[in-house]
Amino acid sequence: MAGGYLVPLALVAIVLASAAAGRALRQLLWISLLLTFPIAVSVILVSVLTRPGDTVLLVLGPFDITLEGVDFAGQTLVRLFAISTAIGLFTLTTDPRAFVFDLERRGLSPRLAFVAAATIEAVPAMVARAGVIAAAQRSRGLDTEGSLRARLRGVLPIVAPVLLSSLTEVEERSLALEVRGFGRPGRRHLLWWPPDRPVERLVRWLLVAALAALVGVRVFGAWPPIP
Amino acid sequence: MTAAAGFGAPGAGTSAAAPAIELESLVHVYPEGTRALVGVDLRVAAGEAVAIIGQNGSGKSTLVRHLNGLLRPTEGVVRVDGRDTEGIRVARLAAVVGLAFQDPDRQIFAGRVRTEVAFGPRNLGVRGPALDRAVADALAAVGLADAADANPYDLGYSRRKLLAIASVLAMRTPIVILDEPTTGQDLRGAARVQAIVRGLLAEGRTVLAVSHDMRFVAETFRRVVVMREGRIVLDGTPEQVFAETAWPVLASTHLEAPLPARVGARLGLGSTPTEAALVEALVTARG
Amino acid sequence: MLELRGATYRYAGYARPVLHGVDLALRDGEIVGLVGGNDAGKSTICLVASGLAPLSIGGELRGEVLIDGAPMAGLSVHALAQRVVIGFQNPATQRSGVAATVFEEVALGPMNLGLPVAETLARARRALATLRIEHLADRDPARLSGGQGQLVAIASLLAMGARHVLLDEPTAQLDPEGSNLVAAALRDLAATGAALLIVEHRTDLLDGLCDRVAVVDGGRVVLDGPAAATLEDPRLESWGVLAPARGRLARALAARDLPGMAALGWPA
Numbered sequence: 139m140a141g142g143y144l145v146p147l148a149l150v151a152i153v154l155a156s157a158a159a160g161r162a163l164r165q166l167l168w169i170s171l172l173l174t175f176p177i178a179v180s181v182i183l184v185s186v187l188t189r190p191g192d193t194v195l196l197v198l199g200p201f202d203i204t205l206e207g208v209d210f211a212g213q214t215l216v217r218l219f220a221i222s223t224a225i226g227l228f229t230l231t232t233d234p235r236a237f238v239f240d241l242e243r244r245g246l247s248p249r250l251a252f253v254a255a256a257t258i259e260a261v262p263a264m265v266a267r268a269g270v271i272a273a274a275q276r277s278r279g280l281d282t283e284g285s286l287r288a289r290l291r292g293v294l295p296i297v298a299p300v301l302l303s304s305l306t307e308v309e310e311r312s313l314a315l316e317v318r319g320f321g322r323p324g325r326r327h328l329l330w331w332p333p334d335r336p337v338e339r340l341v342r343w344l345l346v347a348a349l350a351a352l353v354g355v356r357v358f359g360a361w362p363p364i365p
Numbered sequence: 366m367t368a369a370a371g372f373g374a375p376g377a378g379t380s381a382a383a384p385a386i387e388l389e390s391l392v393h394v395y396p397e398g399t400r401a402l403v404g405v406d407l408r409v410a411a412g413e414a415v416a417i418i419g420q421n422g423s424g425k426s427t428l429v430r431h432l433n434g435l436l437r438p439t440e441g442v443v444r445v446d447g448r449d450t451e452g453i454r455v456a457r458l459a460a461v462v463g464l465a466f467q468d469p470d471r472q473i474f475a476g477r478v479r480t481e482v483a484f485g486p487r488n489l490g491v492r493g494p495a496l497d498r499a500v501a502d503a504l505a506a507v508g509l510a511d512a513a514d515a516n517p518y519d520l521g522y523s524r525r526k527l528l529a530i531a532s533v534l535a536m537r538t539p540i541v542i543l544d545e546p547t548t549g550q551d552l553r554g555a556a557r558v559q560a561i562v563r564g565l566l567a568e569g570r571t572v573l574a575v576s577h578d579m580r581f582v583a584e585t586f587r588r589v590v591v592m593r594e595g596r597i598v599l600d601g602t603p604e605q606v607f608a609e610t611a612w613p614v615l616a617s618t619h620l621e622a623p624l625p626a627r628v629g630a631r632l633g634l635g636s637t638p639t640e641a642a643l644v645e646a647l648v649t650a651r652g
Numbered sequence: 653m654l655e656l657r658g659a660t661y662r663y664a665g666y667a668r669p670v671l672h673g674v675d676l677a678l679r680d681g682e683i684v685g686l687v688g689g690n691d692a693g694k695s696t697i698c699l700v701a702s703g704l705a706p707l708s709i710g711g712e713l714r715g716e717v718l719i720d721g722a723p724m725a726g727l728s729v730h731a732l733a734q735r736v737v738i739g740f741q742n743p744a745t746q747r748s749g750v751a752a753t754v755f756e757e758v759a760l761g762p763m764n765l766g767l768p769v770a771e772t773l774a775r776a777r778r779a780l781a782t783l784r785i786e787h788l789a790d791r792d793p794a795r796l797s798g799g800q801g802q803l804v805a806i807a808s809l810l811a812m813g814a815r816h817v818l819l820d821e822p823t824a825q826l827d828p829e830g831s832n833l834v835a836a837a838l839r840d841l842a843a844t845g846a847a848l849l850i851v852e853h854r855t856d857l858l859d860g861l862c863d864r865v866a867v868v869d870g871g872r873v874v875l876d877g878p879a880a881a882t883l884e885d886p887r888l889e890s891w892g893v894l895a896p897a898r899g900r901l902a903r904a905l906a907a908r909d910l911p912g913m914a915a916l917g918w919p920a
Contacts, residue, residue, distance in 0.1 A: 230720040233493025236879055248764070255750040263749075267471070273435050274472035277464040278532060294483065298474035300526035306470060307517070307745055313704050317737050318808060319764030322730040327769050329759055421798065421827040446682050521691035549824050551690040551853060551892045578896075619829035624897035629912075638903050647910050 142213040146220040153223040162230045168225035174218050181218070185211035236332040243331045249321055264300065271299045383447025385411040385540055385571040386432060388554055391441035393427050394468040401427040403595040404441070409628040411446075413541070414562065414572045416582040419592035420618050425575045428592070429542055432573075433462040445540070460489050463538035467545040469522075469529035478504070478520070478528060479513045503535035506564060523554035530561060541565055543574040547581045559585050583607060583638040593618040603638040654678040654701055654736060654816045654847065658715035661700050666711075670696045672871045673715065678816060678847045685858035685879060686851040688868035689892025694851045697868065698820045701849065702738040703727065717802040723903040734765070736816040737809040743801030746808070747793050754796075754804050754918070755780070761812045779810040782844055783837045799830025803837055810841075817841065818849045823857065831857070859883055859896040867891055 157166040187198070191206025234255055242251040272282065275295045281288040315321070386409040393402040396641045402424045409415055417425045430436040431443050434455040443450045445461055463485075471595060475481035479500055490609040504510045507527040508606040512520060518526055530546060543562070549554045555578075562585050565572050576582050582589055582603070591599035591614065598614050599606050607615075607622040609630040615622060622630075622638070629637030629646055656676045662669035670693050678684055678701070688694050688710040699705035705722045706713045717724045719735050727735075740746055751757035759776035767775070780786045784827065785803050793804055809817060822838075823831040824842055835857050842848060842861065852858050858865060858879065865882040869891040875882055884899045894900075902913050 176829050235750060238750075252748075252750060256748070270466075270471045271466070274466040275432070276435060276455045277433055277459055277466065278472070278485040279456050279459040279536065280484075281454065281488070283454045284456065286378070295474050296848055299472055302474065302518075303470045309709065310740055310742070311745045313699075313708060313738070314740060314805075315748065316704065316708055316729050317702070318761040318812060319730055320746070320748070320760075320765055320767070324766050326763050326766055327772065329756070329763060329769060329772060420829055523690040549690075549853075552889060552894045553689060553892050555894070619827075619832065621828070624901060628901065640901060643901070644904050644908055644910070647905065648908055651910065 142209075143216055146213075146216040149220045150216070150223055152163075153220070153227050157223075157227055157230070160231065162227075166223060166226045166230055169229065170222040171220060173222040173226065174215075177218060178215055182211050185214065233332075239328055239331040240334075242326070243328055246325050248265050248324075252320055256348050264304065268296060272296050275299075314330065367377075369475040372642060383411075384408045384444075385413070385446060386573075387442070387444040387447075388428070388431070389442040389444075391431065391443060392439045393424075393431065393436060394439045401595055402431075403449065405595075405597055407590065407597065407600075409571060409573070411571055412566065412569050413588060414586045415574075415588045415590060416552040416567050416586035417573065417575045417590045417592060418577070418579070418582060418620060421618070422594075423592040424595040425592050426544070427595075427627065429464065429544065429575055430539070432458075432542060433464050434458045435464075437592075457628060458486065459536065459538070461538055462540045462542065463533040463536050464542045465530045465533040465544060465546065467548060469517075472529060472532075473517045473525065475512075476516055478509060478517055481517055481528060482532045482535050485532050489536060497548050499535045499537060503531040506534055506561055507531040507617070523550050525548060527557060530558070534561070534565075540571045540573070543572070543576075545576060547576065547578045555581060562586075579607075579621070580639075583623050583626070584641075591615065591618065591620070604636040604642075607638040653680060653718075653720060654849075655718040656697070656701060656715065657718070659697075659700055659717060660714040661705060662712045663696075663705075664710035664712075669712075671700065674700075674868075674871070674873055674882050676701070676866060676873060676876070678849050680815065680847050681845045682864065683842050683848045683862045684851070685855075685862035685865040686849060686868060687853070687855060687858070687865060687888075687891075687893045692868040692892065693871040694868050695820050696871075697820045698738055698849070698851060701816075702736050702818055703729070703732040704738065707732070730765070733761075733812055733814065735814050736818065737812050738818040738820065739802075739806055739809050739822060743796075743798055743805050743820040743825070746805040747801065749794075751793055753789065754785070754791050754793050754807075757793045757804055758807045758811050761808055765812070775811045775813065775884065779807040782810060782840055783807050784840065797830060798826045799833035800874040802826060802830065802834050805843070806834075806837065810844075810846075814846075816847045816849070818851075820851045821853065822850065823852065823854060835861075835880060853894070855883055855888075855894060855896040856898075867893065 154163060154166070156361045157163045186203055186207050187201040189204060189207035189210050191204030193205035194202050195205055195208065196203040238255040242248055275292070276282055280292050280295055282292050386407065388405050388407040391402050391405040394400050403550065405428060417428065419425050427436060431438060433448050434453060442488050445458065450458060472483055475484065482500045482503050483496055486496055491499060501510070504513055507530055509524060509527055509531060512524065513651040517525060520528065526546070526549060530543065533541065546558045550558060559581065562574070574586065587602060589601065589603055590597055591606060598618070599611055605611065607626040612622060625640045626636060626638045628637065629643045634643070634646040634650060637646050654677070656674050657673040659671055660669050661671040674697060676697065686694050686697065696705065699709065700713060700717060705711055707729055724732065748757060748760055751760055755776055758779050759772050762772040762775045773834050778892065780789060783803050783806060785800070785820065787809060788800060788804065793801070796804065806819070806822070821825050823834050831854070838848070838850065838861060850858065850862070862879040864877065865879045867882065867888065874891060875885060886903070888895045898913065905912055
């Protein structure tokens with residue numbers, strides 16, 4: 139049973155160590171938690187409460203909480219965390235523009251490339267906008283410092299203008315983009331893309347090979363599955 | 366209005382002697398290190414009309430956001446109606462200081478003009494006939510009485526800006542602060558804003574405006590405060606602030622006196638910040 | 653040359669047209685000011701003149717819009733963008749969000765047109781030089797002042813190579829320093845020989861810059877003539893337009909039988 143935890147935890151340790159080396163540990167933990175949290179909640183609920191097993195730990199109403207269930211949930215969570223930290227590390231260490239330009243010079247359509255890059259930039263702008271709106275609403279007496287009930291009532295007066303103003307801005311934004319040729323079909327001659335060093339190319343091939351090996355080993359049953 | 370407990374109505378009771386606004390050595394440093402205010406002292410008496418001018422980044426917006434608690438001093442004291450604002454929530458200060466923001470689209474969320482205007486007083490606990498009266502009066506003051514049931518986004522930009530002002534007027538605060546009220550307004554809208562300010566002053570309210578519009582400032586306000594790099598560099602009547610002796614200070618912050626002031630100075634007629642003043646000076650000079 | 657003939661336009665989803673039979677011409681090298689109250693239809697005229705209405709935003713257009721003698725209908729948005737470009741008042745919405753530096757931002761337009769690298773670089777350099785913002789080339793476009801952002805937006809439009817530039821209230825959201833920056837840049841822009849249509853509330857900006865000024869009221873062009881004469885027309889205020897300070901002062905003086913500005917020694 140312990141074996142199922144070893145590999146994912148080792149991976150998580152490697153990823154977190156890399157993040158710490160890059161001084162992005164706290165950010166990475168936040169991103170991973172945000173990514174995993176929703177799925178984690180449902181996984182825990184479903185596995186812990188309904189998974190059949192021999193060793194019953196606790197009886198909760200109609201549900202038998204078994205050791206096997208808890209173990210399954212634990213292993214799944216650890217795997218999820220391993221995946222999310224890896225994804226998180228990727229987003230933290232990759233310049234989105236470099237990434238998108240590189241994809242484009244390898245054949246990704248410029249329109250898709252633009253959408254990918256613009257989406258990444260959109261979040262901080264939205265957060266800033268929400269801040270301005272919150273200030274205006276608070277100046278009209280909206281209480282964001284009071285009871286939970288008061289704060290919940292404050293959600294609509296902040297969220298609605300964020301959405302509305304973003305929507306009204308979308309038309310002007312898209313017109314401004316059209317005028318500058320975005321969305322025109324056909325390839326572009328990029329001014330710059332990230333350089334590709336032989337070392338990086340080698341590592342990429344090795345990773346692809348490793349992935350193929352892992353898949354093969356799994357498919358041909360040499361690795362124990364989750365019980 | 367229960368939320369206003371402890372603060373007097375314009376010119377009333379115990380706060381009659383206290384200045385409406387008092388800033389003492391106000392310093393504000395933003396979390397990322399920007400020193401937006403480096404020691405501001407300001408006293409505004411109840412019923413005064415003050416315009417705050419200066420470049421973006423001079424600290425005007427930062428200053429004004431201290432008045433209703435959106436920002437808290439890093440050092441120094443902010444007093445509204447004689448009371449220190451420290452520890453008083455923004456939602457409570459909103460009953461005394463109404464701050465109308467520049468961009469109406471960064472606050473409008475209701476489907477009807479009427480509902481939008483009612484938001485403010487409603488937050489202050491006003492209900493029933495008193496609420497209806499507050500809304501009706503505010504809409505009348507900005508000239509939107511006929512659009513009470515319209516969707517705010519069916520109004521043009523000018524009228525949406527007036528709607529944003531109405532939503533603050535409805536809160537009947539003794540102090541009203543307008544952030545760039547004439548920016549983006551056409552002639553009629555700007556004239557309406559001037560009328561609104563004059564109406565508020567006639568009621569004894571204290572009015573502050575942050576503005577780039579030199580003509581609006583010279584014609585509507587009896588006191589002009591000029592800010593640069595986090596401090597007040599000029600503070601006086603339009604005649605004083607737009608006089609020739611002040612031009613170097615104005616220029617240092619990329620501002621220019623309105624044309625009548627420049628013409629009047631060139632002709633040796635003294636300080637004539639408005640067209641009316643210049644014409645009067647010329648008539649007098651003619652004899 | 654860009655020409656609207658009898659343009660009547662109705663936005664999609666609206667019952668009534670916003671423009672009624674608008675005639676307006678923008679000749680090569682000409683600088684035309686467009687004034688009028690809010691909601692008079694100035695922005696709509698810009699959208700129609702740029703071809704974005706109805707091509708991009710839908711709606712119904714009657715009458716003709718001609719570019720260089722040929723009807724606009726039938727040209728794709730991207731073909732149009734190389735003949736006529738339009739700038740808006742908010743520098744933030746005109747920022748693409750995908751450029752790390754100002755130079756990249758300005759170069760995005762020609763790059764999108766599929767131009768070879770050398771041409772893209774040349775156009776970007778030229779645009780920055782025309783507006784004298786070469787010193788901003790390495791800056792982050794998101795971290796500029798309003799005025800600088802607007803200049804970058806205009807440079808980005810210039811790099812498209814269009815001969816007709818429409819600017820819808822370029823200084824509306826700017827502080828005095830920003831407005832001065834843009835006003836100075838407009839003169840540089842005019843010197844390139846492009847045809848400029850500038851919508852502005854601040855008639856002081858148009859005073860001395862424009863060859864012609866047209867006044868829009870209720871979706872119609874109610875006055876169209878040489879800048880000096882139009883900006884002194886006494887009916888401006890009735891159309892919701894604040895006349896330039898000099899003109900107002902001149903009229904106020906005349907009303908009191910005082911000597912005019914020139915007689916007072918104020919330079920023309």
